[in-house]
Amino acid sequence: MSFIHSTITRAAAFTAAMFASPAMAADVTERGMSESDFPLVQELVSGVYAYSDTLNAGQLITTVSLIVVTSEGVVVVDGQNTIEQGEAMVSEIKKLTDQPVKYRVIASDHGDHVNSLPALKAAYPDMTIIATPISKAIMAENAELPPVDETVTQARTLTLGGVDIRVLNIGRGHTGGDLVAYLPASDVLFMGELYLHDVFPAMITAYPSDWVETIKTAQDMQVSWYVPGHGFVDDAPTLKEQLDHSLKATEHVISEAHRLRAAGHKCPDEKNCPAFEHAEWGEFTEMALFASQAPRALARVYAEIEGRLP
Numbered sequence: 001m002s003f004i005h006s007t008i009t010r011a012a013a014f015t016a017a018m019f020a021s022p023a024m025a026a027d028v029t030e031r032g033m034s035e036s037d038f039p040l041v042q043e044l045v046s047g048v049y050a051y052s053d054t055l056n057a058g059q060l061i062t063t064v065s066l067i068v069v070t071s072e073g074v075v076v077v078d079g080q081n082t083i084e085q086g087e088a089m090v091s092e093i094k095k096l097t098d099q100p101v102k103y104r105v106i107a108s109d110h111g112d113h114v115n116s117l118p119a120l121k122a123a124y125p126d127m128t129i130i131a132t133p134i135s136k137a138i139m140a141e142n143a144e145l146p147p148v149d150e151t152v153t154q155a156r157t158l159t160l161g162g163v164d165i166r167v168l169n170i171g172r173g174h175t176g177g178d179l180v181a182y183l184p185a186s187d188v189l190f191m192g193e194l195y196l197h198d199v200f201p202a203m204i205t206a207y208p209s210d211w212v213e214t215i216k217t218a219q220d221m222q223v224s225w226y227v228p229g230h231g232f233v234d235d236a237p238t239l240k241e242q243l244d245h246s247l248k249a250t251e252h253v254i255s256e257a258h259r260l261r262a263a264g265h266k267c268p269d270e271k272n273c274p275a276f277e278h279a280e281w282g283e284f285t286e287m288a289l290f291a292s293q294a295p296r297a298l299a300r301v302y303a304e305i306e307g308r309l310p
Contacts, residue, residue: 026198026288070161073102086116106131107192134177173211187224197231203300257301
C-alpha cells in the first residue's frame with residue numbers, strides 16, 4: 001500500500017504542476033517538467049491508470065499507455081518507445097499490484113507504442129497480446145517483437161475481476177489498424193493515437209478522412225474520460241474539449257490540401273511539397289510537432305485525394 005500511496009501522491013503533485021503551466025501544451029518543458037519527472041502514473045478512476053513516459057520527437061512530448069488493475073489480473077493498452085521504458089513500466093505495475101499482466105492490447109502498432117513490448121513479455125511470459133489483423137502483420141515484420149497471439153476485427157470484451165474492457169475497432173485513423181479500449185463501468189475511453197492531445201495530426205500512415213469520422217464516432221460515445229495516446233492527461237473536461245480541437249486540426253489539414261490542390265499547387269511527397277509554402281495554418285501552428293508533421297500530413301492528404309494510399 002505504501003508503494004501505491006507514493007505513486008498516487010507523486011502523480012497528484014505533478015498534476016498540480018501541470019495545471020499551473022500552459023494548460024494545453026504537449027511539450028514537456030512548456031509544462032515546467034523534465035524527463036526526470038517520468039514515468040508518471042495517474043489514477044483516473046479506481047483501478048484505472050494513465051501511464052506516461054517521454055518521447056523525443058524533435059520536441060519532448062509524452063506517450064500514454066492505459067493500465068487497468070483488477071483482482072484477477074492486469075490489462076495494459078499500448079506501451080512505450082524503448083526496452084528500458086518497458087522495464088520501468090513493469091516496475092510501476094508491480095508497485096500497483098501483485099497481479100500479473102494478463103493482456104496487452106495494441107491500440108497503435110507504431111514503434112513508440114510497441115518497442116517496449118519485449119520487456120513486458122519477459123516479465124509476464126503468459127501475457128496474451130491482442131491486435132487487429134493489420135497490426136499483427138505489421139508487427140510480424142519486426143523480429144524483435146513477440147508475436148501477436150489473438151486478433152480483433154471489430155470487438156472483443158475482456159473480463160477480469162468483474163471489470164469489462166471492451167476492445168473496439170471504431171474506425172481507422174492514425175494507422176490502418178487502430179483499436180480503442182472502452183471501460184463502460186468507469187466511463188473511460190482510451191483512444192491511443194487516434195487522439196493526439198495538442199500534437200499536430202501525425203499522418204505518416206494515416207487515413208485522413210477516415211480519421212475525422214473515427215473521432216466523431218468516439219465523440220458520439222459521450223464518455224467522461226477521453227484518454228490520448230500522446231500529450232498530457234489533463235482533467236476529463238479538458239480532454240473532452242481538446243479532442244474537438246484535435247478533430248478541427250485534422251479537418252483543417254484536409255481542407256487546406258483540397259484548397260491548395262485545386263489552386264494547382266503540387267505536393268508529391270513530404271520532402272517535395274511546394275504547396276506547403278502556400279498553406280495557411282492559423283492557430284494550429286502552436287501545436288507540438290507542427291514543423292515536422294505539417295508537410296507530412298499535407299502530402300498524405302494529397303495521396304488520399306489522388307487515390308495513392310495503400
